[in-house]
Amino acid sequence: MFATLAQPFPLGATLCDHGCNFSLHNPDNKNIKLVLFNDNQSPRLISLDNQYGDIHYTFVEGIAEGQVYGYQLEDKDGLRLLLDPYAQALNATPHYVEPFTAEKSWEFAKSVVVKHDFDWQGTTLPQIPREETLLLETHVKGFTKRHPEIDPALRGTYLGLCQPEMIAFFKKHGITTLQLLPVTSCMSEPHLLKMNKVNFWGYNSLCFMAPEPRYALHDAVTEMKTMVRELHRHGIEVIMDIVFNHTAEGGEGGPIFHFKRLISTIIYKTATSITATIPAVVIRWISPTSQA
Incomplete structure:
Protein backbone atom coordinates (compact mmCIF):
# COMPACT_ATOMS: atom_id res chain seq x y z
CA MET A 1 0.00 0.00 0.00
CA PHE A 2 2.82 2.39 0.87
CA ALA A 3 5.34 1.10 -1.67
CA THR A 4 5.18 4.43 -3.48
CA LEU A 5 6.72 6.08 -0.40
CA ALA A 6 10.08 4.46 -1.23
CA GLN A 7 12.63 7.17 -2.12
CA PRO A 8 16.37 7.15 -2.93
CA PHE A 9 17.00 10.24 -0.79
CA PRO A 10 17.81 10.90 1.93
CA LEU A 11 20.25 8.04 2.35
CA GLY A 12 19.97 6.00 5.52
CA ALA A 13 16.85 5.18 7.54
CA THR A 14 14.13 7.85 7.43
CA LEU A 15 11.09 7.37 9.64
CA CYS A 16 7.56 8.62 8.88
CA ASP A 17 4.05 7.93 10.18
CA HIS A 18 3.57 4.81 8.06
CA GLY A 19 6.98 3.18 8.36
CA CYS A 20 10.58 3.74 7.36
CA ASN A 21 12.49 4.35 4.14
CA PHE A 22 15.84 2.57 3.88
CA SER A 23 18.31 3.78 1.28
CA LEU A 24 21.87 2.60 0.68
CA HIS A 25 24.58 3.60 -1.78
CA ASN A 26 25.88 0.31 -3.15
CA PRO A 27 27.56 0.72 -6.55
CA ASP A 28 28.88 -2.83 -6.71
CA ASN A 29 25.27 -4.04 -6.84
CA LYS A 30 25.92 -6.98 -4.55
CA ASN A 31 23.02 -9.14 -3.48
CA ILE A 32 22.54 -7.10 -0.34
CA LYS A 33 19.50 -7.34 1.94
CA LEU A 34 18.07 -5.22 4.72
CA VAL A 35 17.96 -7.16 8.01
CA LEU A 36 15.43 -6.21 10.72
CA PHE A 37 16.00 -7.52 14.23
CA ASN A 38 13.15 -8.08 16.69
CA ASP A 39 13.28 -9.53 20.17
CA ASN A 40 12.88 -13.30 20.35
CA GLN A 41 12.26 -13.57 16.62
CA SER A 42 14.36 -14.61 13.68
CA PRO A 43 15.81 -11.68 11.71
CA ARG A 44 13.61 -10.49 8.87
CA LEU A 45 15.33 -10.14 5.49
CA ILE A 46 14.02 -7.64 2.93
CA SER A 47 15.30 -7.00 -0.59
CA LEU A 48 16.13 -3.46 -1.70
CA ASP A 49 13.96 -3.72 -4.79
CA ASN A 50 14.15 -0.12 -5.97
CA GLN A 51 17.18 1.37 -7.67
CA TYR A 52 18.24 4.87 -8.67
CA GLY A 53 21.71 4.80 -10.18
CA ASP A 54 23.93 3.18 -7.56
CA ILE A 55 21.39 3.72 -4.78
CA HIS A 56 19.21 0.81 -3.64
CA TYR A 57 16.19 1.49 -1.46
CA THR A 58 12.89 0.24 -0.09
CA PHE A 59 10.05 1.32 2.20
CA VAL A 60 8.94 -0.94 5.06
CA GLU A 61 5.57 -0.44 6.72
CA GLY A 62 5.10 -0.52 10.47
CA ILE A 63 8.66 0.35 11.45
CA ALA A 64 8.92 2.35 14.66
CA GLU A 65 11.57 4.32 16.49
CA GLY A 66 14.20 2.04 17.99
CA GLN A 67 14.07 -0.59 15.25
CA VAL A 68 17.43 -2.39 15.08
CA TYR A 69 18.72 -3.14 11.59
CA GLY A 70 21.71 -3.82 9.39
CA TYR A 71 22.61 -4.98 5.89
CA GLN A 72 23.51 -8.54 4.95
CA LEU A 73 25.81 -9.53 2.12
CA GLU A 74 27.83 -12.59 1.31
CA ASP A 75 31.56 -12.38 0.68
CA LYS A 76 34.37 -14.92 0.60
CA ASP A 77 34.14 -15.27 4.39
CA GLY A 78 30.40 -15.98 4.46
CA LEU A 79 27.32 -13.98 5.38
CA ARG A 80 28.34 -10.65 6.87
CA LEU A 81 26.25 -8.01 8.66
CA LEU A 82 27.17 -4.41 7.87
CA LEU A 83 26.38 -1.22 9.71
CA ASP A 84 24.49 1.49 7.84
CA PRO A 85 27.10 4.21 7.10
CA TYR A 86 24.25 6.69 7.61
CA ALA A 87 23.10 5.17 10.93
CA GLN A 88 22.11 7.85 13.44
CA ALA A 89 22.28 5.59 16.48
CA LEU A 90 23.80 2.30 17.62
CA ASN A 91 22.14 -0.20 19.92
CA ALA A 92 25.30 -0.90 21.94
CA THR A 93 28.84 0.23 22.53
CA PRO A 94 30.90 -1.18 19.63
CA HIS A 95 33.45 -3.77 20.68
CA TYR A 96 34.93 -6.93 19.23
CA VAL A 97 37.70 -9.45 19.80
CA GLU A 98 40.12 -10.06 16.94
CA PRO A 99 39.89 -11.42 14.36
CA PHE A 100 36.68 -9.64 13.37
CA THR A 101 35.16 -12.30 11.12
CA ALA A 102 31.93 -12.34 9.12
CA GLU A 103 30.45 -14.57 11.82
CA LYS A 104 31.38 -12.12 14.58
CA SER A 105 29.83 -9.23 12.65
CA TRP A 106 26.40 -10.50 13.72
CA GLU A 107 27.35 -10.04 17.38
CA PHE A 108 28.61 -6.48 16.86
CA ALA A 109 26.71 -3.26 17.61
CA LYS A 110 23.88 -2.62 15.13
CA SER A 111 22.19 0.37 13.51
CA VAL A 112 19.03 1.85 15.04
CA VAL A 113 16.16 3.81 13.46
CA VAL A 114 15.85 7.27 15.06
CA LYS A 115 12.81 9.53 15.38
CA HIS A 116 13.67 13.22 15.31
CA ASP A 117 11.00 14.75 17.53
CA PHE A 118 13.21 16.20 20.27
CA ASP A 119 11.81 19.11 22.28
CA TRP A 120 14.31 21.95 22.04
CA GLN A 121 12.05 24.03 24.34
CA GLY A 122 12.52 27.18 22.31
CA THR A 123 16.29 27.35 22.73
CA THR A 124 18.24 28.92 19.89
CA LEU A 125 21.83 28.95 18.67
CA PRO A 126 23.92 31.49 20.61
CA GLN A 127 25.17 34.23 18.32
CA ILE A 128 28.51 35.14 19.87
CA PRO A 129 30.77 37.55 17.97
CA ASP A 241 35.06 17.94 16.22
CA ILE A 242 34.53 15.41 13.41
CA VAL A 243 37.44 13.66 11.70
CA PHE A 244 36.78 12.54 8.13
CA ASN A 245 40.31 11.66 7.06
CA HIS A 246 40.15 8.07 8.31
CA THR A 247 37.67 5.58 9.77
CA ALA A 248 37.68 2.68 12.23
CA GLU A 249 38.10 0.28 9.30
CA GLY A 250 41.73 1.36 9.09
CA GLY A 251 43.89 0.39 6.15
CA GLU A 252 44.36 -2.82 4.23
CA GLY A 253 43.73 -5.76 6.51
CA GLY A 254 41.65 -3.70 8.93
CA PRO A 255 38.19 -4.74 10.13
CA ILE A 256 35.12 -4.53 7.89
CA PHE A 257 32.19 -2.56 9.30
CA HIS A 258 30.52 -0.93 6.27
CA PHE A 259 32.46 1.12 3.69
CA LYS A 260 34.92 -1.62 2.68
CA ARG A 261 32.08 -3.73 1.34
CA LEU A 262 29.91 -0.91 -0.02
CA ILE A 263 31.90 1.97 -1.47
CA SER A 264 35.53 1.19 -0.67
CA THR A 265 36.95 2.46 -3.96
CA ILE A 266 35.04 5.73 -3.58
CA ILE A 267 35.43 6.56 0.10
CA TYR A 268 39.06 5.46 0.54
CA LYS A 269 42.15 6.77 -1.21
CA THR A 270 44.89 4.39 -2.27
CA ALA A 271 48.30 4.91 -3.81
CA THR A 272 46.75 4.47 -7.27
CA SER A 273 43.56 6.49 -6.73
CA ILE A 274 44.86 9.88 -5.66
CA THR A 275 42.80 12.69 -7.16
CA ALA A 276 41.75 16.18 -6.23
CA THR A 277 38.12 15.44 -7.06
CA ILE A 278 35.70 14.61 -4.24
CA PRO A 279 32.97 12.20 -5.47
CA ALA A 280 29.40 13.42 -5.03
CA VAL A 281 28.54 10.46 -2.82
CA VAL A 282 31.26 11.49 -0.36
CA ILE A 283 29.85 15.02 -0.20
CA ARG A 284 26.36 13.55 0.36
CA TRP A 285 27.78 11.47 3.19
CA ILE A 286 29.69 14.31 4.89
CA SER A 287 27.07 17.06 4.60
CA PRO A 288 24.34 15.46 6.76
CA THR A 289 26.71 15.05 9.70
CA SER A 290 26.11 18.72 10.49
CA GLN A 291 22.39 17.98 10.85
CA ALA A 292 22.30 14.46 12.34
Whole structure:
Protein backbone atom coordinates (compact mmCIF):
# COMPACT_ATOMS: atom_id res chain seq x y z
CA MET A 1 0.00 0.00 0.00
CA PHE A 2 2.82 2.39 0.87
CA ALA A 3 5.34 1.10 -1.67
CA THR A 4 5.18 4.43 -3.48
CA LEU A 5 6.72 6.08 -0.40
CA ALA A 6 10.08 4.46 -1.23
CA GLN A 7 12.63 7.17 -2.12
CA PRO A 8 16.37 7.15 -2.93
CA PHE A 9 17.00 10.24 -0.79
CA PRO A 10 17.81 10.90 1.93
CA LEU A 11 20.25 8.04 2.35
CA GLY A 12 19.97 6.00 5.52
CA ALA A 13 16.85 5.18 7.54
CA THR A 14 14.13 7.85 7.43
CA LEU A 15 11.09 7.37 9.64
CA CYS A 16 7.56 8.62 8.88
CA ASP A 17 4.05 7.93 10.18
CA HIS A 18 3.57 4.81 8.06
CA GLY A 19 6.98 3.18 8.36
CA CYS A 20 10.58 3.74 7.36
CA ASN A 21 12.49 4.35 4.14
CA PHE A 22 15.84 2.57 3.88
CA SER A 23 18.31 3.78 1.28
CA LEU A 24 21.87 2.60 0.68
CA HIS A 25 24.58 3.60 -1.78
CA ASN A 26 25.88 0.31 -3.15
CA PRO A 27 27.56 0.72 -6.55
CA ASP A 28 28.88 -2.83 -6.71
CA ASN A 29 25.27 -4.04 -6.84
CA LYS A 30 25.92 -6.98 -4.55
CA ASN A 31 23.02 -9.14 -3.48
CA ILE A 32 22.54 -7.10 -0.34
CA LYS A 33 19.50 -7.34 1.94
CA LEU A 34 18.07 -5.22 4.72
CA VAL A 35 17.96 -7.16 8.01
CA LEU A 36 15.43 -6.21 10.72
CA PHE A 37 16.00 -7.52 14.23
CA ASN A 38 13.15 -8.08 16.69
CA ASP A 39 13.28 -9.53 20.17
CA ASN A 40 12.88 -13.30 20.35
CA GLN A 41 12.26 -13.57 16.62
CA SER A 42 14.36 -14.61 13.68
CA PRO A 43 15.81 -11.68 11.71
CA ARG A 44 13.61 -10.49 8.87
CA LEU A 45 15.33 -10.14 5.49
CA ILE A 46 14.02 -7.64 2.93
CA SER A 47 15.30 -7.00 -0.59
CA LEU A 48 16.13 -3.46 -1.70
CA ASP A 49 13.96 -3.72 -4.79
CA ASN A 50 14.15 -0.12 -5.97
CA GLN A 51 17.18 1.37 -7.67
CA TYR A 52 18.24 4.87 -8.67
CA GLY A 53 21.71 4.80 -10.18
CA ASP A 54 23.93 3.18 -7.56
CA ILE A 55 21.39 3.72 -4.78
CA HIS A 56 19.21 0.81 -3.64
CA TYR A 57 16.19 1.49 -1.46
CA THR A 58 12.89 0.24 -0.09
CA PHE A 59 10.05 1.32 2.20
CA VAL A 60 8.94 -0.94 5.06
CA GLU A 61 5.57 -0.44 6.72
CA GLY A 62 5.10 -0.52 10.47
CA ILE A 63 8.66 0.35 11.45
CA ALA A 64 8.92 2.35 14.66
CA GLU A 65 11.57 4.32 16.49
CA GLY A 66 14.20 2.04 17.99
CA GLN A 67 14.07 -0.59 15.25
CA VAL A 68 17.43 -2.39 15.08
CA TYR A 69 18.72 -3.14 11.59
CA GLY A 70 21.71 -3.82 9.39
CA TYR A 71 22.61 -4.98 5.89
CA GLN A 72 23.51 -8.54 4.95
CA LEU A 73 25.81 -9.53 2.12
CA GLU A 74 27.83 -12.59 1.31
CA ASP A 75 31.56 -12.38 0.68
CA LYS A 76 34.37 -14.92 0.60
CA ASP A 77 34.14 -15.27 4.39
CA GLY A 78 30.40 -15.98 4.46
CA LEU A 79 27.32 -13.98 5.38
CA ARG A 80 28.34 -10.65 6.87
CA LEU A 81 26.25 -8.01 8.66
CA LEU A 82 27.17 -4.41 7.87
CA LEU A 83 26.38 -1.22 9.71
CA ASP A 84 24.49 1.49 7.84
CA PRO A 85 27.10 4.21 7.10
CA TYR A 86 24.25 6.69 7.61
CA ALA A 87 23.10 5.17 10.93
CA GLN A 88 22.11 7.85 13.44
CA ALA A 89 22.28 5.59 16.48
CA LEU A 90 23.80 2.30 17.62
CA ASN A 91 22.14 -0.20 19.92
CA ALA A 92 25.30 -0.90 21.94
CA THR A 93 28.84 0.23 22.53
CA PRO A 94 30.90 -1.18 19.63
CA HIS A 95 33.45 -3.77 20.68
CA TYR A 96 34.93 -6.93 19.23
CA VAL A 97 37.70 -9.45 19.80
CA GLU A 98 40.12 -10.06 16.94
CA PRO A 99 39.89 -11.42 14.36
CA PHE A 100 36.68 -9.64 13.37
CA THR A 101 35.16 -12.30 11.12
CA ALA A 102 31.93 -12.34 9.12
CA GLU A 103 30.45 -14.57 11.82
CA LYS A 104 31.38 -12.12 14.58
CA SER A 105 29.83 -9.23 12.65
CA TRP A 106 26.40 -10.50 13.72
CA GLU A 107 27.35 -10.04 17.38
CA PHE A 108 28.61 -6.48 16.86
CA ALA A 109 26.71 -3.26 17.61
CA LYS A 110 23.88 -2.62 15.13
CA SER A 111 22.19 0.37 13.51
CA VAL A 112 19.03 1.85 15.04
CA VAL A 113 16.16 3.81 13.46
CA VAL A 114 15.85 7.27 15.06
CA LYS A 115 12.81 9.53 15.38
CA HIS A 116 13.67 13.22 15.31
CA ASP A 117 11.00 14.75 17.53
CA PHE A 118 13.21 16.20 20.27
CA ASP A 119 11.81 19.11 22.28
CA TRP A 120 14.31 21.95 22.04
CA GLN A 121 12.05 24.03 24.34
CA GLY A 122 12.52 27.18 22.31
CA THR A 123 16.29 27.35 22.73
CA THR A 124 18.24 28.92 19.89
CA LEU A 125 21.83 28.95 18.67
CA PRO A 126 23.92 31.49 20.61
CA GLN A 127 25.17 34.23 18.32
CA ILE A 128 28.51 35.14 19.87
CA PRO A 129 30.77 37.55 17.97
CA ARG A 130 34.13 36.05 17.12
CA GLU A 131 36.01 38.78 19.02
CA GLU A 132 34.06 37.91 22.19
CA THR A 133 34.56 34.15 21.93
CA LEU A 134 36.46 32.27 24.60
CA LEU A 135 36.72 28.65 23.48
CA LEU A 136 37.36 25.61 25.65
CA GLU A 137 38.34 22.42 23.85
CA THR A 138 37.39 19.47 26.00
CA HIS A 139 36.34 15.84 26.15
CA VAL A 140 32.80 14.84 27.18
CA LYS A 141 33.95 11.94 29.33
CA GLY A 142 37.26 13.29 30.59
CA PHE A 143 36.01 16.68 31.75
CA THR A 144 33.56 15.39 34.35
CA LYS A 145 34.69 11.81 35.02
CA ARG A 146 36.24 12.71 38.38
CA HIS A 147 34.38 15.92 39.11
CA PRO A 148 33.48 15.82 42.83
CA GLU A 149 30.41 18.05 42.48
CA ILE A 150 28.73 16.00 39.73
CA ASP A 151 26.40 13.13 40.57
CA PRO A 152 28.59 9.99 40.23
CA ALA A 153 26.01 8.44 37.90
CA LEU A 154 26.38 11.38 35.50
CA ARG A 155 30.15 11.76 35.53
CA GLY A 156 31.72 11.22 32.14
CA THR A 157 28.42 11.56 30.26
CA TYR A 158 26.63 13.99 27.97
CA LEU A 159 24.28 14.89 30.81
CA GLY A 160 27.18 15.43 33.19
CA LEU A 161 28.60 18.18 30.99
CA CYS A 162 25.42 20.29 31.23
CA GLN A 163 24.78 20.02 34.97
CA PRO A 164 24.32 23.32 36.88
CA GLU A 165 27.76 22.95 38.45
CA MET A 166 29.36 22.82 35.00
CA ILE A 167 27.30 25.73 33.69
CA ALA A 168 28.42 27.78 36.70
CA PHE A 169 32.05 26.84 35.99
CA PHE A 170 31.83 27.91 32.36
CA LYS A 171 30.17 31.19 33.29
CA LYS A 172 32.65 31.93 36.08
CA HIS A 173 35.57 31.62 33.67
CA GLY A 174 33.90 33.49 30.82
CA ILE A 175 33.79 30.46 28.52
CA THR A 176 31.42 31.12 25.64
CA THR A 177 32.10 28.09 23.45
CA LEU A 178 32.78 24.39 23.97
CA GLN A 179 34.63 22.53 21.25
CA LEU A 180 34.05 18.86 21.95
CA LEU A 181 36.53 16.22 20.95
CA PRO A 182 34.81 13.57 18.81
CA VAL A 183 31.40 12.48 20.10
CA THR A 184 30.63 10.33 17.06
CA SER A 185 30.63 6.57 17.62
CA CYS A 186 34.14 5.21 17.48
CA MET A 187 36.09 1.97 17.70
CA SER A 188 39.45 1.28 19.28
CA GLU A 189 42.20 0.24 16.89
CA PRO A 190 43.16 -3.46 16.69
CA HIS A 191 46.56 -2.94 18.34
CA LEU A 192 44.84 -1.34 21.34
CA LEU A 193 42.31 -4.15 21.59
CA LYS A 194 45.17 -6.66 21.72
CA MET A 195 46.53 -4.80 24.74
CA ASN A 196 43.07 -4.57 26.33
CA LYS A 197 43.13 -0.80 25.95
CA VAL A 198 40.81 1.75 24.34
CA ASN A 199 41.05 4.84 22.14
CA PHE A 200 40.02 7.36 24.77
CA TRP A 201 40.02 10.44 22.54
CA GLY A 202 37.63 9.08 19.92
CA TYR A 203 39.66 9.87 16.79
CA ASN A 204 38.74 6.61 15.07
CA SER A 205 35.16 7.14 13.94
CA LEU A 206 32.79 4.27 13.15
CA CYS A 207 29.44 5.87 12.24
CA PHE A 208 29.81 9.60 11.81
CA MET A 209 26.14 10.43 12.44
CA ALA A 210 25.66 8.24 15.50
CA PRO A 211 26.70 9.65 18.89
CA GLU A 212 29.09 7.62 21.01
CA PRO A 213 27.06 5.30 23.29
CA ARG A 214 29.74 5.23 26.01
CA TYR A 215 28.85 8.78 27.04
CA ALA A 216 25.17 8.01 27.59
CA LEU A 217 23.18 6.42 30.37
CA HIS A 218 20.50 5.03 28.07
CA ASP A 219 19.75 6.95 24.85
CA ALA A 220 22.80 8.62 23.32
CA VAL A 221 20.82 10.63 20.76
CA THR A 222 18.40 12.17 23.26
CA GLU A 223 21.04 12.72 25.92
CA MET A 224 23.46 14.42 23.53
CA LYS A 225 20.69 16.71 22.28
CA THR A 226 19.74 17.47 25.88
CA MET A 227 23.35 18.46 26.59
CA VAL A 228 23.40 20.82 23.59
CA ARG A 229 19.99 22.28 24.48
CA GLU A 230 20.98 23.08 28.07
CA LEU A 231 24.29 24.60 27.05
CA HIS A 232 22.50 26.73 24.46
CA ARG A 233 19.92 27.72 27.06
CA HIS A 234 22.74 29.37 28.99
CA GLY A 235 24.28 31.01 25.94
CA ILE A 236 27.11 28.53 25.45
CA GLU A 237 28.01 27.48 21.91
CA VAL A 238 28.83 23.88 21.05
CA ILE A 239 31.25 22.90 18.27
CA MET A 240 31.66 19.25 17.30
CA ASP A 241 35.06 17.94 16.22
CA ILE A 242 34.53 15.41 13.41
CA VAL A 243 37.44 13.66 11.70
CA PHE A 244 36.78 12.54 8.13
CA ASN A 245 40.31 11.66 7.06
CA HIS A 246 40.15 8.07 8.31
CA THR A 247 37.67 5.58 9.77
CA ALA A 248 37.68 2.68 12.23
CA GLU A 249 38.10 0.28 9.30
CA GLY A 250 41.73 1.36 9.09
CA GLY A 251 43.89 0.39 6.15
CA GLU A 252 44.36 -2.82 4.23
CA GLY A 253 43.73 -5.76 6.51
CA GLY A 254 41.65 -3.70 8.93
CA PRO A 255 38.19 -4.74 10.13
CA ILE A 256 35.12 -4.53 7.89
CA PHE A 257 32.19 -2.56 9.30
CA HIS A 258 30.52 -0.93 6.27
CA PHE A 259 32.46 1.12 3.69
CA LYS A 260 34.92 -1.62 2.68
CA ARG A 261 32.08 -3.73 1.34
CA LEU A 262 29.91 -0.91 -0.02
CA ILE A 263 31.90 1.97 -1.47
CA SER A 264 35.53 1.19 -0.67
CA THR A 265 36.95 2.46 -3.96
CA ILE A 266 35.04 5.73 -3.58
CA ILE A 267 35.43 6.56 0.10
CA TYR A 268 39.06 5.46 0.54
CA LYS A 269 42.15 6.77 -1.21
CA THR A 270 44.89 4.39 -2.27
CA ALA A 271 48.30 4.91 -3.81
CA THR A 272 46.75 4.47 -7.27
CA SER A 273 43.56 6.49 -6.73
CA ILE A 274 44.86 9.88 -5.66
CA THR A 275 42.80 12.69 -7.16
CA ALA A 276 41.75 16.18 -6.23
CA THR A 277 38.12 15.44 -7.06
CA ILE A 278 35.70 14.61 -4.24
CA PRO A 279 32.97 12.20 -5.47
CA ALA A 280 29.40 13.42 -5.03
CA VAL A 281 28.54 10.46 -2.82
CA VAL A 282 31.26 11.49 -0.36
CA ILE A 283 29.85 15.02 -0.20
CA ARG A 284 26.36 13.55 0.36
CA TRP A 285 27.78 11.47 3.19
CA ILE A 286 29.69 14.31 4.89
CA SER A 287 27.07 17.06 4.60
CA PRO A 288 24.34 15.46 6.76
CA THR A 289 26.71 15.05 9.70
CA SER A 290 26.11 18.72 10.49
CA GLN A 291 22.39 17.98 10.85
CA ALA A 292 22.30 14.46 12.34
